[in-house]
Amino acid sequence: xxxxxxxxxxxxxxxxxxxxxxxxxxxxxxxxxxxxxxxxxxxxxxxxxxxxxxxxxxxxxxxxxxxxxxxxxxxxxxxxxxxxxxxxxxxxxxxxxxxxxxxxxxxxxxxxxxxxxxxxxxxx
Numbered sequence: 001x002x003x004x005x006x007x008x009x010x011x012x013x014x015x016x017x018x019x020x021x022x023x024x025x026x027x028x029x030x031x032x033x034x035x036x037x038x039x040x041x042x043x044x045x046x047x048x049x050x051x052x053x054x055x056x057x058x059x060x061x062x063x064x065x066x067x068x069x070x071x072x073x074x075x076x077x078x079x080x081x082x083x084x085x086x087x088x089x090x091x092x093x094x095x096x097x098x099x100x101x102x103x104x105x106x107x108x109x110x111x112x113x114x115x116x117x118x119x120x121x122x123x124x
Contacts, residue, residue: 001026001027001113002024002025002026002027002029002032002098002112002113003024003025003026003113004022004023004024004096004097004098004113004114004115005022005023005115005116006020006021006022006094006095006096006115006116006117006118007020007021007022007023007118008020008021008118009094009118009119009120010119010120010121011121011122011123012086012120012121012122012123013122013123014086014087014088014122014123014124015085015086015087016086016122017082017083017084017085017086018083018086018120019080019081019082019083020036020080020081020083020094020096020118020120021078021079021080021081022034022036022078022079022080022081022096022115023077023078024077024078024079024098025077029074029077030053030054030074031053031100032053032098032099032100032113033050033051033052033053033098033099033100033101033102033105034050034051034070034072034079034096034097034098034099035047035048035049035050035051035096035097035098035099035105035108035111036048036049036050036070036079036081036094036095036096036097037094037095037097037108037111038090038092038093038094038095038120039092039093039095039117040091040092040093043092045095045108046061046092047061047105047106047107047108048060048061048064048068048081048094049061049064049068049069049070049081050070050105050106051070051071051072051079052102053102054074055071055072055074057102058070059105059106061106063089064083064090067083067084067085067086068081068082068083068084069081069082069084070082079096081094081096083120086120086122087122088122088123088124089122090120090122091120091121091122092119092120093117093118093119093120094117094118094119094120095114095115095116095117096114096115097111097112097113097114097115098111098112098113099111099112099113100112
């Protein structure tokens with residue numbers, strides 16, 4: 001089992017920044033690739049970003065590329081999502097997730113463990 005707890009969400013004005021953090025406990029964190037997903041009301045869960053076991057590879061959704069940065073610290077068992085130039089379209093609940101499958105990190109069904117989510121609201 002891997003337990004994941006997100007933090008750092010909140011209300012921010014358009015153009016602002018937020019940094020989300022996800023703390024992991026349980027099994028060896030460095031064995032898992034990590035992803036961030038988001039879900040807005042009435043919409044399907046959407047891939048945001050993912051990072052490989054050692055942080056050597058990252059993948060981003062086109063909608064956030066150049067604005068968001070995913071990173072991890074295996075010594076601290078944490079993964080972060082730095083979000084800049086936020087827009088109202090980024091408003092959603094953001095989830096971090098863990099997977100042993102790096103072949104298709106964009107697919108949420110491949111993730112075995114999920115956090116409870118943190119709300120991000122961007123006002124116009």
